[in-house]
Amino acid sequence: MTMEDGTSMSPGYCRDTDYDALQWDTREDCEVRQILDRIADKWSLLVIALLDQRSLRFTELRRTIDGVSQRMLTRTLRQLERDGLVSRTVYPAVPPRVDYALTPMGVTLHHTIRALVTWTEEHQNEIAHARAAYDIRAVAEQEGAEREAAERDAIAREVLAGGSRTR
């Protein structure tokens, strides 16, 4: 058991000392943080989405996801299994066969995540607009600052030239 990942085994709860409803996310050993890190990592969400349709074998997942390395797929599946979101079934046979499926809890998580996906779909245009507007503003400010700097330079030069002339 290499225990390569960091999720500590001992406490696992938000520090309840000084608990503040606003601080449920205060990093390290907070449950919300951990789940968020899991679903936001590069592959977990994909795996969950795929397994929602039907159970799949290791290689089926590997082929379907494309881009994932064996190492990462294994790690992802182990994490999900450890959290009770995915079940792993080994069929003793040659060649070996291992099926992965969503647990009931995994299914409920997927439902919840769908809400977020829906939100994103509904707001992607608004977000794109906001970004475009922001970038335009940023460019404008940039240019404004440069123009002001140039003006200050010009004035400074003029003053210096005038100073040497009046001397």
Place this chain on the structure above:
Amino acid sequence: MTMEDGTSMSPGYCRDTDYDALQWDTREDCEVRQILDRIADKWSLLVIALLDQRSLRFTELRRTIDGVSQRMLTRTLRQLERDGLVSRTVYPAVPPRVDYALTPMGVTLHHTIRALVTWTEEHQNEIAHARAAYDIRAVAEQEGAEREAAERDAIAREVLAGGSRTR
């Protein structure tokens, strides 16, 4: 404009060529990925949660969040502002005063996120159980493997000893 972050400005949509409902998450330039990365990063969620109550100044956020560096808070706020989730208001005064607040879109995102938080709260015990069970199984398998290895060793030694005796 340093453009330090990586979100590309050009396409911004999931590759629609060969679009597959299961592949909405296929990394890079996918909207879902980007939003997920945003809300899952270390500070954004905290900021959104705090601003949902009322608008706050830079230093108020900095003090309240504790652990966040100036650099990270600035970056987080800039990202959220660029995505149109947070608004930034500068009051020209000495000393300078800058207020941050959730935009209407930011509020809706916060609602959606709450669902995820609620899910986590409802399932944290189940997750903790699953982890404990998994870890126990892992230790058991570990020990089992070691015992088998020891047995194989013993048998191998016995065979060797017998072989030399019968010779």
Place this chain on the structure above:
DNA sequence: CAGTATCCCCATAGATACTG
């Protein structure tokens, strides 16, 4: 087939110092 075991890179977080 379904994994471990290793090595390595580089994208980010954090610390520190400076500024309008």
Place this chain on the structure above:
DNA sequence: CAGTATCTATGGGGATACTG
């Protein structure tokens, strides 16, 4: 007060090779 600039360092994740 509200930032920017610069440097360093940690670890997530990829490539590769090997195994029951």
